[in-house]
Amino acid sequence: MIAAPMELGTQLERDITAELAGGADPTDAQFRLLVESVSDYAIYLLDTAGRVVSWNTGAERIKGYAAAGILGRHFSIFYLPEDRAAGRPDQMLAQAAREGRMSAQGWRLRQDGSRFWADGVITALRSRSGELTGYAKVTRDLTSWRQAHERIRESEERLQAFTDHSPAIMFLKDPDGRYRFVNRQLLARFGLRREQILGRRDQEVFPGPQAALFAASDGEVLSQKSTIELEQALATREGERIHMVVKFPVFDAAGGVAGIGGTATDITERKRSEQALLEQRTLLAEAQKVAGLGSWEWEPGNGRMSWSEELYRIYGVDAMAVQPSFEAFLERVHPADRVLTATVVARALAEGRGFTHEDRVRRPDGAERIVRTQGEIVRDDKGRVVKLVGACLDVTESRNAEIAQRAAAASLQSLTRRLVQVEEAERRRIAGELHDRVGQNLSALNINLDIVLGALGAAAPQDLRLRLRDSLGLVDGTLQTIEDVMADLRPPLLEEYGLGAALGWYGEEFAKRTNIAVEFEDLARERNRRLRREAAVALFRIAQEALTNVARHANAKRVWLRLEADAGEMLLTIRDEGSGFDPAAAQARASRLGMTTMQERVVAAGGSLELESAQGKGTTLRARVPF
Template sequence: MDSTRPVEMGALEQLLDAMPDAVVVVAASGRVVRVNGRAEELSGYSRDELIGMAVEELVPEGLRQSHLGHRAAYQRAPTVRTMGTHLDIRFRRRDGSEFPADIALSPVVTDQGVQVVASVRDITARKRAEEELVRAQESFRLVVEGVRDYAILMLDPFGRVRSWSPGAMRLNGFAAGEILGRHFSIFYTPEDQAAGKPARELAVAGEAGRYEEEGWRVRKDDSRYWANVVITAIRDSTGKLLGFAKIARDVTERKRQDDRLRAVVEIAQAALEGHAEQELLGLIVRRARELVEAGASTIGLLEPEQETLTIAATDGPGADALVGQHVPVAGSATAQALTERQPILLDGALVVLLASGGRAIGSLSVSGAPGGRRFTDGDRELLGLFAAQAVVAIDYTRVREELERVAVLEDRERIGRELHDGAIQALFAEGMALQGLATVTADPALRARLERTVGRLDEVIRDLRNYIFGLRPGLAADRHLARALQELAEQLEQQHGVACAVDIDQALAARLAARAADVVQITREALSNVGRHAAATTCRLSLYAEPGAAVLEVDDDGQGFDPGKPREGGWGLRNLRERAAGMGGTLDIESVPGEGTTVTLRMPL
């Protein structure tokens, strides 16, 4: 046995020296009885210096007394203690410097009693890394808590909320205690939840590593906001899914601006494509209501006297029943806008004037939805832009109609010229020839017949000339409708001796400029009937406004007739009604034999 012991001891020394950690064996007396080479390196002491040294020499001076107590307690109940217990242990070197250490303890029973094998590891690098990690985590926490415009949160692999930032609370309204552990689908609209959208987003993020979208999200108070959302999958070094990081930002205002710009472009494009005025105004009130989140929106056009608004377009509950209705201006927000010449912002209402060439022609107004948001200066600016587009739409439509009318007038001019230079001249020549024959014939019956034929030819020529005047309305083609109507009245008096009083609303006549040719032709035909058939001595020609309509009236004191019986000659009442219908209007004829006739044309404004 004695011969083998030195060999065993030598093998033990080699084994201890091969260990990566410092090994210090301490006897029950607290003296070091064995060390390895790594212990020499770590402590700065030589092996000879360490053997027999009290183990407290390797403990910082301030901790030696407490170490004595710990060692005594351990010796009373020795157990194996592994590394990683996270005790705050300090090791002292020969030069007095210190380092953090992790120590494993194992009691060993020997012939000399219970000895303790201490494995010592320098964890300076690990401690530094842990401290850096703590600092990094603290910095990250401060950054997350300092970000107020973004909701930053962590989800577990199933979508449950694991962390909650102040920005998330500010954006969504939930306190951390109210949301932690709940599924993140709570932020989605009921429609998106029913469609399984939250689960699809996590699936895409888990597969692709990232998911991004914009859409509506819901706050704690059920209000909605348009969010930009990024979900990123978080995995460990082995690829195992640990959860998801979700970052959300409220971009409602940006979306509102984008939507407003698209609406402006849409309306402008519709106007350039030649959409009808009513369609354009309908589009404007629809977009105005949507974009300011109003309960209703309305465009009203002022009547010439500016005392009544006619509802031209509206959007909201019961909108169809309102179109065409007439609303008094007095006491309304529109009246206030007309007085102050600026938009009016009231609780629950916003009114902007429609103005063309410095003249107010109507208003665009919105009213708030029950429990809805208050209108802002931004809403006022948007409505001002829509109001300008409404004016452009009205003016553009009327200009287009005027251009179309001018094109028709040019065609009428050509036809009238051809009739005058061709058919009338030919008829006039034939009349002259027949009249010459009548003077030379000796047959009284034949002479009378020729004279009647010449008279009928004169009537045909007169009718053709009247028709030519209808094709070439002269001053009316140049928008001077009031002057053209005055001249027609003067022609009636000159040709037929019927005194005609004229009462014309000048402003209304200006509004009817685009329809002047049709108005002149109907007036000419009505006055021609008065002169040729009524046997009247006086006549009155009037043009005035009613709510939503322009009214042309020809009233004579002639012999009257029964409107229910057909009449021969001239253009006839049927022709007048057809012309009125072609203008989108109606023609009423009131007459009693012996009491005169009243012809009334109503045209929508």
Template sequence: MDDSPREDLGLLVRGVLDYAILMLDTSGHIISWNAGAERIKGWRADEIIGQHFSVFYPPEDIAAGKPERELETALAEGRLEDEGWRLRKDGTRFWANVVITTLYDDAGRHRGFGKVTRDMTERRAAEQALRESEERFRLIVQDVVDYGIFMLDTSGHIISWNAGAERIKGWRADEIIGQHFSVFYPAVDIIARKPERELETALAEGRLEDEGWRIRKDGTRFWANVVITALYDDAGRHRGFGKVTRDMTERRTAERTLGERRRLVGHLVDAQEVERRRIAWDVHDDSIQSMVAVGMRLQLLADRLPEEHREGVRALDESVRAAVGRLRTLVSRLRPPDLDRHGLVVALTGHLEESLPAWGLDYTLRHDLTAEPTSEAAVTGYRICQEALTNVHKHARASRVEVSLSTVDKGTLFRVTDDGVGTAVTGTDPGRDHFGLIEMRERAEAAHGWWSLASSPGAGTTVEFWLPSAPDAQP
């Protein structure tokens, strides 16, 4: 009864593979050896029992008397723990965690030492890798200049500072560490308790993002994007906050300038359309009507005149008719009446029929519109197609053009493809000097759509653009 737990324990010790468990006599000679010891150190029990345990130590430790010192310490203090290099039978080294315990029998006599060794090589390598990666990470954070990255303690005082923070905000680390981070906020924000509220939110929600004005050391302002993250240690204790700040001043200015320019272009384009339509209607209702009336009178007059004058008046009538024809063409170029009356497809068909055969180009128009574009989108789309087709005529040396319209993403996708010589001008940025391309892109973007040109020399050109059917649809 009494023996069985002891036997079990013996079995357990002998069988354990993860730990080398051995006994030394009082002088340090090995008297027992388990399976783990064989696995970790390489010797079989019959090879090692009886040898002195200093065979596990590298020569420099032996020269320094370390094995003996460890036994002395274990004897004096009952126990000793050490980490260091040890040798295997084949001479290779492993990183060992060693615990030596002094053993006494029931009578209190010193009987030797128990020694438990673990192979920590992998763990050590992993820890070292982690340390190195943390160190590298720390160095990156330290040197990043595009972002201000720093830490606050739980009450909001600055405890670390990187190069980016110095560049963006102007303070050196030694000037700012220890101060409260509210120094970065304008007075109105401080009165409104914004810094404190931001920490409270970050703590409650884990993270907070904000954009707003912040103050540099010299008192100037910059437009900042700020992310505050609550930081916890492994035990789950709140340790402070990480703060990442970007200077968005330039981006903000650029976006505003771009927005203003877009609005201006949109306004000009609208004004131009209104003006064209007004001129078209004036010419149509006034000039053309009166000239048609003149033509009719000339005809009546010609009928009543004697033979010798009749031909002259008829010729006059002819030239009035020709002028009316030219004015009609002018009117339809200024503002194709079909666009208002019959919609985009009819107007585009009219334009294609009228122009392309005259330019010696074959064409197809494909459309599967499930929704009619708004009248603004129709005008914009018509104008961009007009310019794209004019470019095909002027530059492409193509034999055919395909125009296609389809309803995509709550808007209309237009494509004008030719089989011509192509161009090196490509992408979404047409460059500075090509105003035809720039105008197409600006028109599309002013209508909240997008525009692009794809081409390569020799391979034809595709102008593709999309216009939303409602101003708030997103591409």
């Protein structure tokens, strides 16, 4: 900041206004000579109405009016139109008359219409009897100071804006330790307002121990007159945070210390990361020993290569018998894999990036191991690749386990498919038995009972005739039940007309039995007849199981079924608006919900099953099978 100019209450101004206020004659030659000799101030007199009655050389220089052109005119001519409209000139005269004197700064007008920043004093002039006789007006042109002040203010605002966007704390203190400048980060970090810290020392703002810590480092800067760097744990609004603090002396033009500047960068996360990295390295070293992880380094420029002890063990060679080199490494690789391995490494070098690769390693005893190799590029300070470092892990057992797992999964899928086939065959057999034996026998019984009822004469007891009719009704009901069971065991529409027709029929039957509305949309009508029988049966059975769950558990009023074909798959979607459930919590009762059976059926058909549900939001089931 630049200093504000001295107020116009200088000795000269006081002397002039005192003389006039004491009744001095403004026309006195000596007094007039004094006023005329002043060129830095506009000094003139006003009558009680505010009209100009005297004019000095300074007034002519500052305001641009010659005496002949201004005498007798109202002094409001020097004010901006908006000030005149607001009555500001008359208000200032009234204040001076009331208080004896008033001062003000503001924009004023010259004769040519240009503006200048004025600092003015108006003094009321009174006779010895106290009667107001006029006013003395003294004005100084402070435009240059104003412009410099504005430039400094704008510069300070830019500095404040710049530092406010810094993630680091920034501050400036005077030699007494009072804060003269702080940025937004400091205020936010400590939960302060600017007025709570500016002009105050650390002891007035921060807790005792923290204030003492700050003061001690300030003292070190002042005594050494040099920059210091230190790590400090600061108590912030977010708790204790570690900061890298840099403090430095600010020198004045004479070389003396005019203040202390400082920055503080939060390095808490970096310190935590460093500690975590150290712990990880320690754990990694131990893990390498336990896991049998081999490491290596290779400098392509000179061909030097080193292997760890564990890497020799993986390769099955004696460290004394083999000199590490890239060629020796390739010799360990299975002949069928060498070209690919060499290409992977060459590409990593050419592109300047790391690589991960698996190959087979052949040991001297003929045993083969599967080794995963990972390499990373190391560059010098000019960005050139100088080294590859990496590690090798024997993954033979895990790969064999994966192969065994895939084989077991394939075997399980085959077994599941066979069980489903057996189940469907048994369903067809039972349906056939019901039709050929039970159904036909019941039909014959129905005919016989009807004949007996017709043969009874009118003289037959009424209760006997009623019992025969009741028996006929029971036989009819049983026949209908058997037909329903047969349709459920072996839906005729599924084999004759395809999955879409079967699902439509089953939805109608389900709605009749449960009073739950079913809306079925078949978007795959042209393709569902081409669906494999195994896949069609799986989707039909899944629909049966899902609708049974809706009837038992969902408390739903409506169910939507949609069949669609896409990208070589048939997708069946079943959605209800019921109570829903937590799928994770339902895992324990998956068998009760039929989920296990549905999963087995869809897997046996080579497909997948998806379930979405939430409490109060219904349930959606999606089953996909390939054509």
